[in-house]
Amino acid sequence: MKVAVVGAGAIGAYVGAALCRAGVEVHLLARGPHLAALRAHGVRVLSPRGDFAAHPHATDDPAEIGPVDHVLLGVKANAYAAAGPLVTPLLHERTTLIAAQNGIPWWYFHRLAGPYEGTRLESVDPGGAVTAALPLERAVGCVVYAATEISAPGVVQHLEGTRFSIGEPAGGVSPRCTEFADAMVAGGLKCPVEPDLRDDIWIKLMGNIAFNPLSALTRATMAGICRHPGTRTLVATMMEETLEVAARVGAKPEISVQKRLAGAERTGEHKTSTLQDLERGRPMELDVLLAAVVEIADLTGAEVPTLRVVSALADLLNQEIAAA
Structure with missing residues (x-):
């Protein structure tokens, strides 16, 4: 081979x-x-x-x-x-x-x-x-x-x-x-x-869609985002909206928001790949993580207000990096 x-x-x-x-x-x-x-x-x-x-x-x-x-x-x-x-x-x-x-x-x-x-x-x-x-x-x-x-x-x-x-x-x-x-x-x-690999895709995406853009916007590690009550709640909301979009296209990721949060918190003081890209002045890989899910929400009629706000903020940050 x-x-x-x-x-x-x-x-x-x-x-x-x-x-x-x-x-x-x-x-x-x-x-x-x-x-x-x-x-x-x-x-x-x-x-x-x-x-x-x-x-x-x-x-x-x-x-x-x-x-x-x-x-x-x-x-x-x-x-x-x-x-x-x-x-x-x-x-x-x-x-x-x-x-x-x-x-x-x-x-x-x-x-x-x-x-x-x-x-x-x-x-x-x-x-x-x-x-x-x-x-x-x-x-x-x-x-x-x-x-x-x-x-x-x-x-x-x-x-x-x-x-x-x-x-x-x-x-x-x-x-x-x-x-x-x-x-x-x-x-x-x-x-x-x-x-059916699509269920695995959504399970991993539940973490990426929240922690990656939020880490770039706050410069915080995954554990730091989990420790802060406000951002922990924000992550949970983003995950719940993501699960709703997944269901609209027939996916059934078998994991709870709380279990996914606990797994991320155990990762500790880890910088996401998106934060590492930001620190190196590289374009952030957010289209497939966040913009795509918002686009699927538009396609299926799912309500994702929190994902839309974070997507807009992260997209502006990416544009600023590209222009620098």
Whole structure:
């Protein structure tokens, strides 16, 4: 099996190293000092579960890699529309695109039975640019429950979690998902193939939709947001509105708001990826986390007044970052 990781950052390099350890032919697409370190020394993973190193091929040119069986997309979702030149050289007739992203994916309504099947969300797939770059029939979803960070070029600090749930847009368990999942497990990761991944998407999104924008607006950690009575109540309200939107499109995430809050609080003084992007002056990945859910609310008639207010504030902040 041959796998390419497009965007071999903290998550991508971690998965690539695990697959390499399982004997998979792995190719990492990266750039800058991180790429130089990957070429010179491979990937070093520092983890409470045990440190290890792997030496996959690393490059900034997908033409060096050629067609592969699976492409893991490790870039942020707001970079998907421009990913075509990186992905196209990696494709053969059966190549799978495994999207390890937060939020609502561009494929969400693809083959979703019901009145919204085939709907394209402008906030997620503006003008159809993502679908043009990443064909829907190749898509496999991936919900990431691992926390990692790049502690130095070529060095991944694994903080917690090893679960990468995957699933087909049409549901069920496919041979291509099973093949990839078996390799992930052989590399020491958890990779359940979910018959309906959309429920997992909403469970994770319940946290992302609230904590990510609020952390950027307040500069607070997840535990700090939970400790403050006002923001804790705000998070709960945002989660409740999110569950209402999920129900309108047929999803049934089996988790309570209080359980989701407790899980976030246990994370401790953790800065969300959105806050980290803000501190580095990078665009925040909020369209797929927040604007998309507001767009689905418009589509389904759900009332989401709190999500609308936070979305407007976060969008203005993102515009200020872009203009700086």
